[in-house]
Amino acid sequence: MSKVCDDCGTVEGSLHEAFCTRERCPFCGGQLVSCGCASKVLELDADEQKALDDYEDDSVEPLAGVIRRWVKALDRKGRIPF
Ligand SMILES: [Zn+2]
Ligand SMILES: [Zn+2]
Structure with missing residues (x-):
C-alpha cells in the first residue's frame, strides 16, 4: 500500500x-x-511582500499575481513530489 x-x-x-x-x-x-523564498526568488516589492505576509485573499491583486508568479517559478525549478 x-x-x-x-x-x-x-x-x-x-x-x-x-x-x-x-x-x-x-x-x-x-x-x-513558510520558507520565505518567494520574496527572494520573485524579488517582491514592499506592497507585494505585505500582501504575501497578510495572505488575506489570493483572488485579489497584488497577492493573486504574486501567487501566479510563484507557482510558475516553482514549476520551472521543479516541484518536489511527496
Ligand atoms: Zn524555500
Ligand atoms: Zn500534501
Whole structure:
C-alpha cells in the first residue's frame, strides 16, 4: 500500500496540492509554505511582500499575481513530489 500525504491526500511519488503544508521548497529544501523564498526568488516589492505576509485573499491583486508568479517559478525549478 502506498503512503498518502496526511495534509492534502496525494499519494507517494505524486505532487502535493498547491501549497500543501507538507510540500518542500525546491529552492531551499524547507517547508514551502513558510520558507520565505518567494520574496527572494520573485524579488517582491514592499506592497507585494505585505500582501504575501497578510495572505488575506489570493483572488485579489497584488497577492493573486504574486501567487501566479510563484507557482510558475516553482514549476520551472521543479516541484518536489511527496
Ligand atoms: Zn500534501
Ligand atoms: Zn524555500
